[in-house]
Amino acid sequence: MARLAREHGAGLLLGLAFALWPALAAALGLEWSLELAARILIYALAAGALNLVLGYGGLVSFGHAAFFGAGAYVVAILAYHDMVLGPVAIAGLEIPGTSDAWIAFPLAVLVAGLLALVIGALSLRTNGLYFIMITLAFAQMIYYLFVSLPDYGGEDGLSLFARSSLRPLELDDNLAFYYLCLGLLALLLAAKALVVRARFGWALMGIRDNERRMTALGLPTFRYKLAAFVLSGAVTGLAGALIANLTEFVSPAFLSWPVSGELLVMVILGGIGRLYGPLYGATALLLLEFALKEWSEHWQLALGPILILVVLFARGGLAGLRRPRGAGHG
Amino acid sequence: MAEPLLSAEGLTKAYGGVRACAEVELALAPGELRAVIGPNGAGKTTLTGLLAGELRPDAGRIRFAGREIQGLDAAARARAGIGRSYQITSLFPRFTALENARLAVQVASGHSFGFRRAAARDRRLAARAEALLGEVGLEARAAVPVGDLAHGEQRQLEIALALAGRPRLLLLDEPTAGMAPEESRAMVALLQRLRGGVTILLVEHDMDAVFALADRITVLVGGRVLATDRPDAIRANAEVQAAYLGQDGGDGAETAPC
Numbered sequence: 001m002a003r004l005a006r007e008h009g010a011g012l013l014l015g016l017a018f019a020l021w022p023a024l025a026a027a028l029g030l031e032w033s034l035e036l037a038a039r040i041l042i043y044a045l046a047a048g049a050l051n052l053v054l055g056y057g058g059l060v061s062f063g064h065a066a067f068f069g070a071g072a073y074v075v076a077i078l079a080y081h082d083m084v085l086g087p088v089a090i091a092g093l094e095i096p097g098t099s100d101a102w103i104a105f106p107l108a109v110l111v112a113g114l115l116a117l118v119i120g121a122l123s124l125r126t127n128g129l130y131f132i133m134i135t136l137a138f139a140q141m142i143y144y145l146f147v148s149l150p151d152y153g154g155e156d157g158l159s160l161f162a163r164s165s166l167r168p169l170e171l172d173d174n175l176a177f178y179y180l181c182l183g184l185l186a187l188l189l190a191a192k193a194l195v196v197r198a199r200f201g202w203a204l205m206g207i208r209d210n211e212r213r214m215t216a217l218g219l220p221t222f223r224y225k226l227a228a229f230v231l232s233g234a235v236t237g238l239a240g241a242l243i244a245n246l247t248e249f250v251s252p253a254f255l256s257w258p259v260s261g262e263l264l265v266m267v268i269l270g271g272i273g274r275l276y277g278p279l280y281g282a283t284a285l286l287l288l289e290f291a292l293k294e295w296s297e298h299w300q301l302a303l304g305p306i307l308i309l310v311v312l313f314a315r316g317g318l319a320g321l322r323r324p325r326g327a328g329h330g
Numbered sequence: 331m332a333e334p335l336l337s338a339e340g341l342t343k344a345y346g347g348v349r350a351c352a353e354v355e356l357a358l359a360p361g362e363l364r365a366v367i368g369p370n371g372a373g374k375t376t377l378t379g380l381l382a383g384e385l386r387p388d389a390g391r392i393r394f395a396g397r398e399i400q401g402l403d404a405a406a407r408a409r410a411g412i413g414r415s416y417q418i419t420s421l422f423p424r425f426t427a428l429e430n431a432r433l434a435v436q437v438a439s440g441h442s443f444g445f446r447r448a449a450a451r452d453r454r455l456a457a458r459a460e461a462l463l464g465e466v467g468l469e470a471r472a473a474v475p476v477g478d479l480a481h482g483e484q485r486q487l488e489i490a491l492a493l494a495g496r497p498r499l500l501l502l503d504e505p506t507a508g509m510a511p512e513e514s515r516a517m518v519a520l521l522q523r524l525r526g527g528v529t530i531l532l533v534e535h536d537m538d539a540v541f542a543l544a545d546r547i548t549v550l551v552g553g554r555v556l557a558t559d560r561p562d563a564i565r566a567n568a569e570v571q572a573a574y575l576g577q578d579g580g581d582g583a584e585t586a587p588c
Contacts (some may be wrong), residue, residue: 199436199444206433209422216382216420217437218408218495224442 011276041181046239047266047278055273058208063135067233069255071108071240076250101164112237120229143255157251271319280318341390350376352553368550413497415488428472431459434494482513
């Protein structure tokens with residue numbers, strides 16, 4: 001019990017705060033804040049997925065926007081065909097669009113996972129800086145692909161007419177949507193907590209710390225890195241599907257490199273390789289952005305120095321403040 | 331002699347114009363402890379890398395346990411039964427000695443696609459990891475993070491990791507590198523215990539260790555095999571003395587890579 005409190009205390013407390021926030025916000029007349037809180041949860045989900053490869057696998061992906069945007073576009077394009085364009089004919093088959101989340105969300109996960117499989121299979125043959133650059137390059141390719149697709153809005157993006165329907169849940173109800181985000185985040189955090197302690201997580205951490213030794217021990221490291229990359233991309237795609245529903249709008253901006261950078265900042269700020277790090281990081285970064293935007297339109301001028309200070313003085317990120325010397329598997 | 335466990339024919343590896351290994355011939359009998367010595371730059375570490383699969387030879391063939399393995403990568407050779415240790419300690423510094431051993435046992439025990447059960451609670455992994463630490467004399471240091479282990483203890487742990495897959499062949503690249511005399515003696519005692527049970531190729535600068543342990547010695551000079559013979563014959567070999575022992579043999583003070 002004491003161990004549980006030590007390892008999960010702050011994370012569970014923050015989770016509880018998110019669970020209670022809608023009631024509190026209603027009491028305080030802050031209903032507008034639900035959108036911001038949902039955005040935090042969604043970004044925490046994506047940053048948590050990035051943390052699997054970055055924190056446990058040591059793979060600095062600068063291209064996770066591709067999976068985030070792909071998930072978002074799958075939902076938006078399916079809805080657009082459902083509402084506006086009508087079915088597509090592929091090889092004589094009439095394929096209708098859909099606004100059903102039971103179909104669109106799994107497809108978003110699948111497409112993002114397949115994209116990660118292709119990008120990972122090619123870029124995981126490189127290391128270090130080259131890996132950073134090649135993941136960035138792939139993500140930018142996808143970005144420009146969608147910029148140049150006028151059928152799907154091109155640079156202007158696509159609006160959704162309504163949120164996806166997840167019967168019996170009504171996602172147009174902000175509260176239902178918020179708890180869906182929280183539930184999915186909790187579920188995937190729990191899954192990640194299991195995975196990183198299981199054999200797979202140890203293999204990843206071994207690769208992160210000493211890939212040459214893992215190979216000499218007999219581990220074909222490539223397939224483990226690829227598996228982690230695909231899992232990570234697939235979950236990031238789910239976050240993308242959620243963000244499309246939150247904003248009811250997608251544009252190539254979701255695919256652009258600043259999104260990849262933001263996700264990296266969230267992981268680093270929260271604590272690389274720490275279970276709740278991405279949740280801390282997403283909460284801190286998005287709240288900070290929000291507060292600074294209220295204060296000045298030149299908010300990024302203040303955000304930069306704050307991030308530098310955190311990185312300089314809290315080496316383990318926010319999660320490291322309590323347990324400065326982490327073994328890297330907390 | 332019986333069919334060799336490991337044999338190399340015409341093994342050649344060049345870096346630019348320099349041939350680090352030139353047509354190296356090698357045959358290790360099962361159970362043999364073979365020392366490989368030679369001055370710095372003789373190609374000893376290159377040879378280890380070629381046999382372990384970390385380096386690709388430009389030419390030559392390697393047979394291990396009855397099959398050709400030059401097409402296998404390092405991971406596949408490890409699974410085929412070749413364990414290795416590194417000249418420069420190569421461990422998982424954030425983890426404890428037991429966690430290091432357990433990770434090695436996990437890799438050796440098959441695939442690592444386990445997603446649910448905590449590896450730390452796997453009794454079989456733990457039991458085998460503890461036994462490994464016992465084999466190298468580290469059982470009392472199981473819970474110590476590797477970064478806090480003494481240099482000699484880290485070198486012992488290297489051996490434990492190399493043993494995790496129950497290899498038939500151990501490639502040991504200077505196991506006594508950087509050790510104090512006391513630690514060096516403990517390492518020699520450990521290798522004495524291992525010999526016979528597993529075939530060992532030992533690259534070593536410490537001549538006391540080499541002559542105490544080796545069944546036979548191969549002398550490499552300039553990437554070529556100068557001689558392979560019993561220790562007393564190597565000691566008496568005039569060519570070897572001229573090329574190597576005469577100029578810088580003896581006290582194991584060298585640690586630079588070759």
